[in-house]
Amino acid sequence: MLTLPADIQLLILDHITSNADLKELCVTSKACRNLALPRLYHYVNLITWDSDQSRLKRFVRCMSKGAGLHLQHTRIWTLQNTMPPSEPQCQLTGRLEFKQDVSSKTKDGPAPAETVDSFVLVLLEMFPEHRLRQFGYISDESISQQIMTSLIKKQKNLEQVQLSWGTILGSSRKIKHLDFQPLFRNLRALDVYVTGPREVESLIEELAKDDLKLERLALGMADGVALAIQDYILLQAMHRTPSSPNLKDCTLRGLKLDHYTCALWKPIMNLAKLQHLTVSNCSGIDQFILEDVALEFSVGALSLRHLAIELEADPDALVAILDRCHLLESLHVKMPSLPRTDYFLDALKPHAASLRTLALHERDATADQDEEDPISPHDFKKICKVGRNVHYFGFQLSPHELDPADWNAGDDGFATRLRSMKIMRGLRVIHFRLPQSESVDVGNITFYQTQAHVTWELQKFSNGVFEYMDRHKACPDLKAIVIGHHSHVGPGSHLGEEMVEWFYPRHCFIKGYQIDVLQRRTAVAVPVPAYRIQELEPGCDLLDYDPECEWVGGLPGRFHFLR
Numbered sequence: 001m002l003t004l005p006a007d008i009q010l011l012i013l014d015h016i017t018s019n020a021d022l023k024e025l026c027v028t029s030k031a032c033r034n035l036a037l038p039r040l041y042h043y044v045n046l047i048t049w050d051s052d053q054s055r056l057k058r059f060v061r062c063m064s065k066g067a068g069l070h071l072q073h074t075r076i077w078t079l080q081n082t083m084p085p086s087e088p089q090c091q092l093t094g095r096l097e098f099k100q101d102v103s104s105k106t107k108d109g110p111a112p113a114e115t116v117d118s119f120v121l122v123l124l125e126m127f128p129e130h131r132l133r134q135f136g137y138i139s140d141e142s143i144s145q146q147i148m149t150s151l152i153k154k155q156k157n158l159e160q161v162q163l164s165w166g167t168i169l170g171s172s173r174k175i176k177h178l179d180f181q182p183l184f185r186n187l188r189a190l191d192v193y194v195t196g197p198r199e200v201e202s203l204i205e206e207l208a209k210d211d212l213k214l215e216r217l218a219l220g221m222a223d224g225v226a227l228a229i230q231d232y233i234l235l236q237a238m239h240r241t242p243s244s245p246n247l248k249d250c251t252l253r254g255l256k257l258d259h260y261t262c263a264l265w266k267p268i269m270n271l272a273k274l275q276h277l278t279v280s281n282c283s284g285i286d287q288f289i290l291e292d293v294a295l296e297f298s299v300g301a302l303s304l305r306h307l308a309i310e311l312e313a314d315p316d317a318l319v320a321i322l323d324r325c326h327l328l329e330s331l332h333v334k335m336p337s338l339p340r341t342d343y344f345l346d347a348l349k350p351h352a353a354s355l356r357t358l359a360l361h362e363r364d365a366t367a368d369q370d371e372e373d374p375i376s377p378h379d380f381k382k383i384c385k386v387g388r389n390v391h392y393f394g395f396q397l398s399p400h401e402l403d404p405a406d407w408n409a410g411d412d413g414f415a416t417r418l419r420s421m422k423i424m425r426g427l428r429v430i431h432f433r434l435p436q437s438e439s440v441d442v443g444n445i446t447f448y449q450t451q452a453h454v455t456w457e458l459q460k461f462s463n464g465v466f467e468y469m470d471r472h473k474a475c476p477d478l479k480a481i482v483i484g485h486h487s488h489v490g491p492g493s494h495l496g497e498e499m500v501e502w503f504y505p506r507h508c509f510i511k512g513y514q515i516d517v518l519q520r521r522t523a524v525a526v527p528v529p530a531y532r533i534q535e536l537e538p539g540c541d542l543l544d545y546d547p548e549c550e551w552v553g554g555l556p557g558r559f560h561f562l563r
Helices: 006-014 019-026 030-040 054-064 067-073 113-126 145-154 201-207 231-238 259-265 285-295 315-324 341-351 377-386 414-423 451-471 530-536
Strands: 043-047 076-080 134-138 160-165 189-194 216-221 249-253 276-280 306-310 330-335 357-362 392-396 429-433 480-483 507-515 521-528
Touching: 006 030, 019 030, 030 067, 043 054, 054 067, 054 113, 113 145, 216 276, 259 285, 285 315, 306 315, 315 330, 315 341, 341 377, 377 414, 414 451, 451 480, 451 507, 451 521, 480 530, 507 530, 521 530
Parallel strands: 043 076, 076 134, 134 160, 160 189, 189 216, 216 249, 249 276, 276 306, 306 330, 330 357, 357 392, 392 429, 429 480
Antiparallel strands: 480 507, 507 521
């Protein structure tokens, strides 16, 4: 490779992305080492949620013994302080394992905050000043005052920041006033997860300033946390002249949207210019759409290309916002019950030509309801006709349909839905959403005995979907299937324990082929980690807006520029 021109070498290196391959290049030759090192250290992701901090200690030890010089190449730094839900790990032989099964040597659990903070502060001292461009702190708890102060002081060229901020419940530590202006000076993307009940006035005041360059903003509250905004901030915002910021992507989660808080958001975001809007678990959202969008924001047509919205109850709110959009490419809807199909489809038809992602989710659907699915087969066929150009499709199905042996039972069988999807010729990824479950019997056998058994059942289901589509020459571009949600598996998933509510853990499968001894070629489902879906289909956002995700790093609307 070294005999090739330099520009060709760089093109080849662009396709080498795994750390293992980059490490091998580093030991090949000095020339390859000089090319690979900047890529190897460009993105540093540290796991700090294990109780013994083994990963963090090992990294600090390596950096202190000379490797710290390589941090000059680092532009993205993420601290993952909350453990994500487990997903099945793919192995060539043997049964599928979950991360908890194969990492028993590591003591998983919350690490003492003081210990983690001390190591992180040491690392911050090692980083060359003002080199970082992206910083992420993914945690259920707030980033510490000391880390935040050091970050503001030493890394003033940050362009994208993702963090958890607030006071810790039950803690006596107080968050003092911080001057965020040095941090915000060059910031283009900000994702804040507010973790405590106390107000964050200084943060809100900075967001309302005219000189910010923010293009992406996500502000979300932790469950049970209400954002307390002082009256003087509201009054100050109400008397300011509305600005026209550069904000194009906005996420609001867990907020109260009423007449008063609209005055606060009005100077921050220009709804008419937004291209991406995500609203999740916000009280007053229906009234906000039906009244405040027109009255307070004086908005007529919207320029939204992506819309992910969780509504409270009023179907008119969904229709109203769809009527205001004209260039919609991605639509994610979550509400207690979807509006009457004809009423909903009349509003969706104008977007049929441009729509590439469609995800429908009913919040009140559970496995303990009747066996009927949230969407009847007749209505499902109508939705497929309108969404014939959709590439990424997410919808709910009943757990009783997981067994392929029951698909052809009657006119309402799951095979009817598969036939309806034949019209979606460009379909590439399907996300099957399964509701909460207490116990479900398939074939008179309660199969939720072990996590490995769950994985086997879901893979058998995916095998059936791929085989059916391939046999009927339907959806020729279908590449991947996602089943379940990115949530922690609750108690009761093991034999002998009392069954309680839990989510089907997320499983991802891609389409492959298997040849038997008779040389017959059959489509099969190959289990893969979630990032493989993103690699195969970079435009797929189904996983980024998982409506039932419980992990703080994967909540709907959180930015994923730090991956």
